Amino acid sequence: MPISKKVILVGHFGVGKTSLIKRFVHQKFSDDYLTTIGVKIDKKVLNVDSAELTLIIWDIAGETNQSKIPKSYQLGAHGVLYVFDITRPSTYDNLHEQLNYLRSILPMAPIEVIANKKDLLSAEEQEQVLEGIRHTGIHATSAKTGENVEMIFEKLAGAMLA
Amino acid sequence: MSEELGFKQLRKILLEQDWEERQELAQKLHDLDDQLNSRERLESKVNPILQDQENRFQNNFPKLFGPQITETIKTQNKDSQDEVVEALYPIIGRMIKKYITSEIQKLSDRVDEQMELAFSWEGWKVRIKAWISGTPQKDLVMSKLIEPKIEEIFVIEKDSGLLMGSFSRQVSVDQDMVAGMLTAIKAFVEDAFSSEQQELESIDYENYKVVLKSFKSFYIAVVASGGMTSSFRDRLDDLLIDFADRVLKKARDGEDAEQEISGSLAEYFNDFDDADK
Numbered sequence: 001m002p003i004s005k006k007v008i009l010v011g012h013f014g015v016g017k018t019s020l021i022k023r024f025v026h027q028k029f030s031d032d033y034l035t036t037i038g039v040k041i042d043k044k045v046l047n048v049d050s051a052e053l054t055l056i057i058w059d060i061a062g063e064t065n066q067s068k069i070p071k072s073y074q075l076g077a078h079g080v081l082y083v084f085d086i087t088r089p090s091t092y093d094n095l096h097e098q099l100n101y102l103r104s105i106l107p108m109a110p111i112e113v114i115a116n117k118k119d120l121l122s123a124e125e126q127e128q129v130l131e132g133i134r135h136t137g138i139h140a141t142s143a144k145t146g147e148n149v150e151m152i153f154e155k156l157a158g159a160m161l162a
Numbered sequence: 163m164s165e166e167l168g169f170k171q172l173r174k175i176l177l178e179q180d181w182e183e184r185q186e187l188a189q190k191l192h193d194l195d196d197q198l199n200s201r202e203r204l205e206s207k208v209n210p211i212l213q214d215q216e217n218r219f220q221n222n223f224p225k226l227f228g229p230q231i232t233e234t235i236k237t238q239n240k241d242s243q244d245e246v247v248e249a250l251y252p253i254i255g256r257m258i259k260k261y262i263t264s265e266i267q268k269l270s271d272r273v274d275e276q277m278e279l280a281f282s283w284e285g286w287k288v289r290i291k292a293w294i295s296g297t298p299q300k301d302l303v304m305s306k307l308i309e310p311k312i313e314e315i316f317v318i319e320k321d322s323g324l325l326m327g328s329f330s331r332q333v334s335v336d337q338d339m340v341a342g343m344l345t346a347i348k349a350f351v352e353d354a355f356s357s358e359q360q361e362l363e364s365i366d367y368e369n370y371k372v373v374l375k376s377f378k379s380f381y382i383a384v385v386a387s388g389g390m391t392s393s394f395r396d397r398l399d400d401l402l403i404d405f406a407d408r409v410l411k412k413a414r415d416g417e418d419a420e421q422e423i424s425g426s427l428a429e430y431f432n433d434f435d436d437a438d439k
Contacts, residue, residue: 002420004338006322038350041323041342056324056342072349076321 004054005160006076007153010069010102011083012091013062016116019143020083021059024153029144036061039073048157055157065094066101074102079110079160081152086115086129086140095135110159112152115140119147297393310388312398312434313370315427316341317382317410326380326414327423329431344383348374375402380410398434405430 009017018036022028025044040059045052058077063069080102084092095113102111115133118126118140126140139155141148197203239246292299315329316337323345328337351362361381365372373384373395382402386394405426413422 004324006324006342039346041339041346043336043338043342054338056322056338058323058342058346070349070353072321072353073346076319076323078322 002052002054003161004056005078005157006056006058007079007081007156007160008058008060008074008077009081009083010060010066010074010098011062012064012085012088015062015083015085015088015091016143017062017081017083018059020081020114020116020141020149021057023143023146023149025057027146029146031144044153046154046157048154048161051161053157053161055153064090066098071105074105077106077109079112079156080106081112081114081156083114083116085117086126087117087120092133095133099135110156112156112159113138114152116143118142119144295393297391297396310386310390310394312384312386312431314385315382315431316344316385317380317423317427318345319380320345320376320378325420326410327420327427329424329427341383344372344374348381373398375399375406377406377410380406380414382406401430401434 009021011017013035014033018034018040019029021040021042022030025042036059038061042057042059044055044057046055047053058073060069060073066074082095082099082102084095086092092115099111099113102109113135115126115130115138119142121129130138130140139148139152141152143149197207289299291297312329313331314337317326317328318324318341319326323342325338325341328341330337347365348362352360361374361376363374365374369387371386371390373386373390375382375384382405384398384402386398409426409430410423413419413426
């Protein structure tokens, strides 16, 4: 029986949410930056543990504070991908506060945290940044090279079905 | 050995290598000359390079010249609006004229039909129907002239925007994404006007109208074309409430909810337009 789940991508503007979706759904990447207005919806069908899972992915326009986003965009989400830019501290300075807010409005939804644009830093630099954030389970990805992109969506899909 | 013979021998020994190199060089020069002057040989060498250049040029053409061409066309259009209008006017004019003529012809045929029906049994039926239902007679006549038609129906979960079931006469776009976008539009409008108690009820798009009927945890979006009269809207509302009450509330918790809801939608609404006649 096919199952559908709503996944939202949130985070500051310019962290690469749209690029991650573009990479995951269309296997494409573009260096051009076009800001998302409001929300954009995409869809991808995955096979998870022999079940057909349809992900309806809501690419929500970036905001420095999640409480500024219309709640109705976030409500009903079965999973959350919180994205920040590993090269811009301002995009992860308030990470804990933002995650707490998301947990308060979506208590049942699994949340995965993504440090995007890993291709711009060396392995040591990445390690240094992630250590400084003091949050476990952050996955570094690159929408540009595609590294870890599929994996993170699949991980969230598994968590939503668990 | 004479002195001259000895000298020749010495020259031969000293210059033999130079002589051989000169011979080789002369041969190469001759070969190169032949290659340059023989069209066939020159083509076989140069053609692959030219072909490569041509392919590269073709592939990169949009990237290299696209913006300039677009800019040139834009400037040209801006600077010579009169010429563009002059060139397009007859074509567009003819198209519009043809379309309007055909639509007026259709409308005229239908008005004729209605006029013929005015004092017939059908005409009296319309009058009685209008009197009983309280719907203005003009609405009933108009509904026959530009008949409204249900094109698609989506049953959508309110918060998540997930599609619970659908009915469509002609599937054109991804229904899951339409359901998501409708939910986003609905959420945006309701948030923008901070009206928790009020809900978006319809979206108009040229000849189409999307009617949104909200229930507690889901809403139904009906895409209809044609002129929607108040009687059509009333009848649609009644049927949607009945459908929600009888089918949706039971089906949504079932094993194969989407299939059950979609099947029931088809049963309920397939003949809806015909029933209006």
